[in-house]
Amino acid sequence: MKSKFITLQLGIKKNKTDGLLIFLPDNSYTQIISTLNKFAAAPVIISKKNISKANPKYIFINSGNANACTGKEGFDNVNKILETLSSKLNCKTHEIIIMSTGIIGRQLPIEKIYKAIINQKFNKYSSLKESAIAIMTTDKFPKYKTKTYTIASKKIHFRGICKGAGMIEPNMATMLAFIETDVKLDKKNMKKCLQYCSNLSFNSISVDGDMSTNDCVSFTTTNTIDINLNNQKILTKFLECASDFFITLSSLIVKDGEGATKVIELNVINSKSLTAAQQISRKISHSLLVKTAMYGEDPNWGRIIASLGSLNDLTIDISKVKLFINDILCFSDGIPKDAGSKKLSQSMKKNNIKIIIDLGIGKHSQSLYFSDLSHEYVHINSEYTT
Amino acid sequence: MKSKFITLQLGIKKNKTDGLLIFLPDNSYTQIISTLNKFAAAPVIISKKNISKANPKYIFINSGNANACTGKEGFDNVNKILETLSSKLNCKTHEIIIMSTGIIGRQLPIEKIYKAIINQKFNKYSSLKESAIAIMTTDKFPKYKTKTYTIASKKIHFRGICKGAGMIEPNMATMLAFIETDVKLDKKNMKKCLQYCSNLSFNSISVDGDMSTNDCVSFTTTNTIDINLNNQKILTKFLECASDFFITLSSLIVKDGEGATKVIELNVINSKSLTAAQQISRKISHSLLVKTAMYGEDPNWGRIIASLGSLNDLTIDISKVKLFINDILCFSDGIPKDAGSKKLSQSMKKNNIKIIIDLGIGKHSQSLYFSDLSHEYVHINSEYTT
Numbered sequence: 001m002k003s004k005f006i007t008l009q010l011g012i013k014k015n016k017t018d019g020l021l022i023f024l025p026d027n028s029y030t031q032i033i034s035t036l037n038k039f040a041a042a043p044v045i046i047s048k049k050n051i052s053k054a055n056p057k058y059i060f061i062n063s064g065n066a067n068a069c070t071g072k073e074g075f076d077n078v079n080k081i082l083e084t085l086s087s088k089l090n091c092k093t094h095e096i097i098i099m100s101t102g103i104i105g106r107q108l109p110i111e112k113i114y115k116a117i118i119n120q121k122f123n124k125y126s127s128l129k130e131s132a133i134a135i136m137t138t139d140k141f142p143k144y145k146t147k148t149y150t151i152a153s154k155k156i157h158f159r160g161i162c163k164g165a166g167m168i169e170p171n172m173a174t175m176l177a178f179i180e181t182d183v184k185l186d187k188k189n190m191k192k193c194l195q196y197c198s199n200l201s202f203n204s205i206s207v208d209g210d211m212s213t214n215d216c217v218s219f220t221t222t223n224t225i226d227i228n229l230n231n232q233k234i235l236t237k238f239l240e241c242a243s244d245f246f247i248t249l250s251s252l253i254v255k256d257g258e259g260a261t262k263v264i265e266l267n268v269i270n271s272k273s274l275t276a277a278q279q280i281s282r283k284i285s286h287s288l289l290v291k292t293a294m295y296g297e298d299p300n301w302g303r304i305i306a307s308l309g310s311l312n313d314l315t316i317d318i319s320k321v322k323l324f325i326n327d328i329l330c331f332s333d334g335i336p337k338d339a340g341s342k343k344l345s346q347s348m349k350k351n352n353i354k355i356i357i358d359l360g361i362g363k364h365s366q367s368l369y370f371s372d373l374s375h376e377y378v379h380i381n382s383e384y385t386t
Numbered sequence: 387m388k389s390k391f392i393t394l395q396l397g398i399k400k401n402k403t404d405g406l407l408i409f410l411p412d413n414s415y416t417q418i419i420s421t422l423n424k425f426a427a428a429p430v431i432i433s434k435k436n437i438s439k440a441n442p443k444y445i446f447i448n449s450g451n452a453n454a455c456t457g458k459e460g461f462d463n464v465n466k467i468l469e470t471l472s473s474k475l476n477c478k479t480h481e482i483i484i485m486s487t488g489i490i491g492r493q494l495p496i497e498k499i500y501k502a503i504i505n506q507k508f509n510k511y512s513s514l515k516e517s518a519i520a521i522m523t524t525d526k527f528p529k530y531k532t533k534t535y536t537i538a539s540k541k542i543h544f545r546g547i548c549k550g551a552g553m554i555e556p557n558m559a560t561m562l563a564f565i566e567t568d569v570k571l572d573k574k575n576m577k578k579c580l581q582y583c584s585n586l587s588f589n590s591i592s593v594d595g596d597m598s599t600n601d602c603v604s605f606t607t608t609n610t611i612d613i614n615l616n617n618q619k620i621l622t623k624f625l626e627c628a629s630d631f632f633i634t635l636s637s638l639i640v641k642d643g644e645g646a647t648k649v650i651e652l653n654v655i656n657s658k659s660l661t662a663a664q665q666i667s668r669k670i671s672h673s674l675l676v677k678t679a680m681y682g683e684d685p686n687w688g689r690i691i692a693s694l695g696s697l698n699d700l701t702i703d704i705s706k707v708k709l710f711i712n713d714i715l716c717f718s719d720g721i722p723k724d725a726g727s728k729k730l731s732q733s734m735k736k737n738n739i740k741i742i743i744d745l746g747i748g749k750h751s752q753s754l755y756f757s758d759l760s761h762e763y764v765h766i767n768s769e770y771t772t
Contacts, residue, residue, distance in 0.1 A: 008739035020612030038702050069691055071721035104688035105722040167408070173724035213692050286672070289764070304598050305455055309425035317766050335457035336491040375764050382682030382760075 001025035001222055002159075005179055005313035007134040009125040011112030012102070013066035017134035018128075019116070021085075022059040022178060028222045030056050031190050031199050032097060041068035042075045043098040044214060046082070050094040057095040059178060059218060062087060062113070063104040063135045068213035077108045084117045099176050099216050101163060106115050126293070132161040135176060139163050141254040149241040151227050152234055156183050158245040162217075164253040175202060175253060177245065178215040178240025182224040183238060189229055192240050195217045201246035204281075204368045205254050221281055247369075254369045262294050264353045269365040274315050277366035280357065291373035297348040301330040308357065320360030326353060387411035387608055389566055393512040393520040397498030398450035398488070400475045400612050403520035405499075407471075407508070408564060410444040414608045416442050417576050418483060421601035427454035428461045429484040430600060432468070434482040445564060445604060446471060449470070449549070450488040451523050463494045470503045477558075485602050486564050487549060511748040518547040521562060522687035523574035525549050529638040535627040536619055537613050542569050544631040548603075550639040561588060561639060563603040565632065568610045569624060575615050579628050580605045587632035590667075591640050593640050633755075640755045645762025650682050650739045655751040662700050663752035666743065671699055683734040687716040692742065706746030710738060 008019030018306050032051055050056065058082065063169065074113045082093040089096075097177065100108075120279035126134070132142035146159040150314045164175035194217070229235045236265055254263045266285055272371055284290055287307040291384035293300035301323055323331040393404030410416055418437055420430045436442065446467065455459050468479040475482075486494075512520070518528035534544040550561030570577065579604070588603050615621045640649050652671055657663035670676055673693040679686035687709055694702065709717040712733035716723055 036698040037692060038698055038700075038704060039691050069688060069717065069720065069722060071719065073721075105717075108727040187632065210753040213695060288674070288759070290770040292764055295764065299767070302455060305425055306423060306490065309423040309599060312424055314424075318424060331455065331491075334455065335459075336455060340397065373674070373764060374768075375761055378678055378681065378759060378761050378764055382678040382684070 001027070001224070002182075003028070003125045003220060003222070005131040006122055006124065007130050008114045008116060008120060010062055011167070012062060017130070018062060018064045019113075020059075020061040021122070022061075022131075024057055024059065024220055024334065025222050028220050029185065029187070029190060030097070030218055030220040031058075031090070031194050032216055032218045033194055033226075034217075035212060037213045037215075038085055039069055039213045041066055041100060041214045042070060042078045043067055043100045044216060046075065046078050047097045047216070048202055050097060052096040055095075055177050056097045057091050058085065058089060059097045059099065061101070061135050061176060063101045063107055065100060065101075065108050066102045066104050066214045067100040067108055069105045070107055073107055075284045077110045080110055081113060081117070084114055088117060088120070088122070089341055095247070097218060099214070099218075101135065101176050101214055104213060110190050111216050116202050124361045128159060128161060132163070135161065135163045136277050137163065140256050143249065143256070145245070145249050145252070148281060149247065151237050151241065154225060154228065154242065156238075157181065158242070161222065162249050162253060164256070165332075175212065175215045175217075177249065178203060178220070179217070179249065180220045180222065181242065182222045183229075184223045184226045185221045185229070189235070190219070190221060191241060196239055197246035200243045200367070203251035205367070207372065251369060253340040254371050257371030257377075259374040259379065260371035260376055262351055262353055262372045264294055264355060264370050264372065266368045267354070267356045267365065267372065268367075269356060269358050271359045271364040271366070272315055272362035274364045274366065277359075277364050279314065280308060280359075280363070281366045283307055284355075284357075285368050285370035288373060291370070294353060294372035295374045297302050297345075299325050299348050301325060304355065304357070307330055315361065316359060317361055322356075322358040322360065323357040324354075324358070325338045326350070327356075330352065387413070387689075388568075389414070389608070390511045391514070391515050391517040392506075392508055392510065394502060395508060396448055397495055397500045398448060403448045403516070404448060405502070406445075406447040406512075406517050406520045407586065408447075408517075410443055410606055413609050414606050415571065415573070415576060416445075416483070416606040417580050417602055418604045419580055419764070421598060422605065423599045423601075425455055425599050427452050427486060427522060427600045427601065428456060428464045429486045430452055430602060432464050433483045433485065433602070436483060439480040440478065441481075442483045443477050444471065444475060445483045445523050447485045447487070447564075448494070449486075449523050450657050451486060451492055451494050452488045452490050452600045453486040454490045456491065456493055459493055460732055463496045466484070466496055467494075467499060467503070470500055474503060474506070474508070476605065480550060484612065485600070485604075487521065487562050487600055490599060502720070514545060514547060521547065521549045523549065527641050529635065529642070531631070531635050531638070532592065533631050533634065537623050537627065537628075540611060540613050542611055542624075542672055543567065544628070546631070546635050548639060550642070558593070561601045561603075563588060563635065564606070565603070565629065565635065566606045566608065568608045568759055569615075570609045570612045571607045571615070576605070576607060579625060583629045584627055586629045586753070587636035590752070591636050591756065598695035619639075637755060640757050643757030643763075645760040646757035647760055647766065648737055648739055648758045650680055650741060650754065650756050650758065652754045653740070653742045653751065654753075655742060655744050655748040656748055656749070657752070658746045658748035660750045660752065663698060663745075663750050664767065665700065666694060666745075667754040668740075669693055669753045670743075671754050671756035674759060677756070680734075680739060680758035681760045683731075685711050685716065685730045685734050687711060690741065690743070691717055701747065702745060703747050706745040708738075708746065710742040711746070713742075
């Protein structure tokens with residue numbers, strides 16, 4: 001048994017699917033990770049409470065309206081949706097997870113949504129692609145993926161949908177994802193896997209460095225395939241496969257990053273601590289100068305070095321710092337190396353750019369994927385007027 | 387006696403002034419604040435040492451080349467310039483402060499500079515404007531200012547030059563400033579004034595959130611006017627005037643911020659701590675979404691609130707947060723207020739935008755000036771190719 005999807009027309013968007021109901025199979029188990037934003041939306045807050053009470057049976061998603069910064073009315077609307085759904089689906093309200101994505105600060109058209117749910121027969125299932133389309137906001141393409149891996153001679157499966165392209169016009173909440181596997185997982189491994197893989201994927205992507213009020217990743221296991229995760233080697237292999245899938249799916253968001261023309265993989269290696277590596281990768285990936293240089297296909301290592309150096313609280317030994325762009329050494333021993341070479345300039349024309357910063361003072365590392373900053377980004381994000 | 391300026395043609399830029407020698411008067415006293423970047427340029431590091439040894443007699447500035455990330459040769463070149471100047475000017479090498487601004491990672495054309503200094507007669511003084519022009523890199527206009535204030539019935543004077551427009555094409559070091567007053571200041575008050583005023587001005591402006599390898603503010607008093615700063619009231623008044631001057635001068639940099647069309651004044655008030663207020667103002671002023679919204683003249687308060695909320699380590703009571711744009715209340719009690727009003731939209735067309743975030747939980751506040759993010763910014767910062 002796999003999860004089933006039904007796309008809905010809730011009337012938030014005009015003549016488009018803007019809702020998705022996911023039927024989680026019996027025996028499945030689901031966990032979520034959601035935004036730490038102080039202004040977390042009503043659906044995020046209520047879903048967190050619900051999942052602490054019971055393992056969910058349904059996930060309901062609406063696009064086009066984030067139901068964030070909407071005060072008491074926002075919470076009332078979530079409760080109304082949950083009550084309507086629970087009586088239709090014959091379950092408890094807290095057995096439903098709800099996610100919303102779209103404009104911040106507007107109330108949901110609750111009467112339209114109520115009627116759409118009431119009139120829905122829930123008898124025609126939708127494909128993964130149709131489901132991915134229903135949760136899009138300003139995404140340029142639907143984001144969905146299925147992948148099969150082999151562990152200990154057994155085929156295991158992952159599939160998922162996500163949406164996100166930055167926080168945009170006028171205020172779109174960034175990122176939602178639903179991921180499912182058939183690998184049998186106990187609560188502990190489930191939690192471990194979701195946290196580990198999210199850190200390497202959805203928490204390691206950067207389009208514009210802004211954190212949304214609605215981010216949520218849900219992870220479901222249908223508990224159908226047992227690969228003996230008590231075996232440490234198998235567990236390690238499983239986490240490798242799972243993180244590969246999470247990264248594959250989350251990379252689609254960077255690729256769709258508003259106006260993005262390039263995906264940049266930034267690896268900070270041999271750092272004294274993981275925290276330091278994370279701070280550095282975030283700082284550099286947020287640098288407008290680095291992002292515009294990438295867009296301009298300019299191997300502008302000086303901007304990366306200046307951004308690194310601006311983290312003056314960190315222990316960095318300048319003489320040990322090595323910077324590689326597309327595997328070409330640009331900076332070491334405190335001075336420029338091959339930075340002006342034709343080979344390097346040529347390599348900048350690729351769609352995927354790889355930056356390695358070797359700090360040379362420890363054993364920790366952090367990888368992060370980010371997009372460049374283009375004319376299109378400014379266009380998309382500035383041209384909305386009320 | 388005031389400082390005197392001589393602009394120079396060092397041969398770094400083609401047929402343009404690219405050097406400035408400042409003759410600090412006898413009895414003057416000078417202090418500097420410089421970048422905390424780990425990759426601070428050779429001139430910054432040597433100037434810090436010099437000023438710890440002696441009160442400077444001269445300041446030498448070159449534009450067009452930052453002499454940053456240039457290794458041992460970079461330091462050797464600074465020493466060569468200092469030796470050449472000191473023998474010409476008959477002073478000790480450590481009595482000269484040296485600042486450089488321009489491209490990162492290239493060696494200075496030291497032979498040209500050496501010859502230019504040797505052949506210089508140092509007999510024709512330059513105006514403040516000419517001096518400001520000589521230190522420009524990608525600045526669109528020269529930045530200089532003189533201002534007179536009255537304290538305790540005495541006229542006091544400030545004048546200054548600065549340069550800076552972001553860190554740019556290909557790698558320009560951001561910001562240099564020379565400020566002079568005639569108010570008599572002891573070491574303690576000098577330090578206090580420079581730190582206090584820089585925090586309110588040069589440390590509170592943001593074009594792109596990047597910190598350069600070469601930033602340096604120097605502050606000189608000619609010690610000619612005594613206004614009895616032992617009197618607490620007079621000291622307070624003096625600090626007000628001084629910070630007004632620092633802010634006036636530094637605002638020119640925001641105004642010239644690469645491609646900037648607006649100067650945004652962000653006031654975070656009633657914060658629990660100063661650190662929190664600073665963190666919030668920096669986070670919001672660096673938000674690409676906020677910056678592009680300002681460019682698009684979009685009163686997009688949701689982006690400001692989402693950016694504030696993303697600082698999840700801070701104590702923020704959502705129900706107490708009030709957000710004003712151009713003195714119009716947009717958000718309070720956790721919900722939107724006048725955000726959709728025509729009056730608000732109209733007000734966004736102004737060149738100067740004012741944002742107030744009232745946290746309502748303390749007594750600390752922080753003001754910061756930042757620029758918007760325009761097409762022109764992306765254009766300037768991406769179109770350089772090696």
